[in-house]
Amino acid sequence: MEMTILENLHKPRKRLFIGLLAGSLLALVVLLGIMWYLFINRMYPFHRFLLVGILSAVILILIVIAVGIGGIVYTLWRSKTIPLGNLMRVPINVLFPVVITLGKILGFDKEKIRSSFVEVNNQLVKTRHPVVPPEKILILLPHCLQVNHCPHKVTVDVENCKRCGGCSVDSLMALKDRYGVKVAVATGGTLARKFVSEWKPKAVVAVACERDLTSGILDINPLPVLGVLNDRPNGPCFNTCVNINRVEEAIKYYLGED
Numbered sequence: 001m002e003m004t005i006l007e008n009l010h011k012p013r014k015r016l017f018i019g020l021l022a023g024s025l026l027a028l029v030v031l032l033g034i035m036w037y038l039f040i041n042r043m044y045p046f047h048r049f050l051l052v053g054i055l056s057a058v059i060l061i062l063i064v065i066a067v068g069i070g071g072i073v074y075t076l077w078r079s080k081t082i083p084l085g086n087l088m089r090v091p092i093n094v095l096f097p098v099v100i101t102l103g104k105i106l107g108f109d110k111e112k113i114r115s116s117f118v119e120v121n122n123q124l125v126k127t128r129h130p131v132v133p134p135e136k137i138l139i140l141l142p143h144c145l146q147v148n149h150c151p152h153k154v155t156v157d158v159e160n161c162k163r164c165g166g167c168s169v170d171s172l173m174a175l176k177d178r179y180g181v182k183v184a185v186a187t188g189g190t191l192a193r194k195f196v197s198e199w200k201p202k203a204v205v206a207v208a209c210e211r212d213l214t215s216g217i218l219d220i221n222p223l224p225v226l227g228v229l230n231d232r233p234n235g236p237c238f239n240t241c242v243n244i245n246r247v248e249e250a251i252k253y254y255l256g257e258d
């Protein structure tokens, strides 16, 4: 699944998150410089020594973050991963709140930033080319996919679905049968984490809104998660649906069929 350099650089959704990530790092460096300028000459020698020690540690962390961002940009640009281990996760995990705050200050919609992050995450997962047996793939679904008048408790056990075709759960159960993957419906992050810790999957396909996908991906990394945004024709959290083809593509990707 090679992407051209041009395609990778011109994906505006990915560019937004990467731009804000780099901007956040720059903002922290500037802040650090201002602190240094304001305080260093007004301190007693001992306090100055202490400040230099703290700032040195912070600078070291910022260098690690900068290397991580460089790794992300290179990976997205060349569509292949580099052996930096989990170093590329450091800037995302550490700077994510700063990215959201900076984005808000600059007037970007929070959901757009999160959606951009999901794109970046999916691309990073794909460049690792994980090949996973079907029984180790977990499809995590939000409860709002189930039509609200359905009386069957699919959150207790997804097999309770009667496959009546009344909502997307039916088609997702068909994917479960076709590929032999696991499917779970979670009412929130706590239940989703419980499924992950009990079933110990090696890869996850998560369907959710921008907010839940973002927190889910951050929560369970370094486990690979391919995120698929749900469609919300009736507004948030109510009778939502999902593009089944995109879920199937993600399953096939993990199986090495795509």
Ligand code: SF4
Binding pocket: 146, 147, 150, 151, 152, 154, 160, 161, 162, 163, 164, 165, 166, 167, 168, 169, 170
């Ligand atoms: S497919 Fe039918 S039985 Fe299954 S969850 Fe949807 S409405 Fe309920």
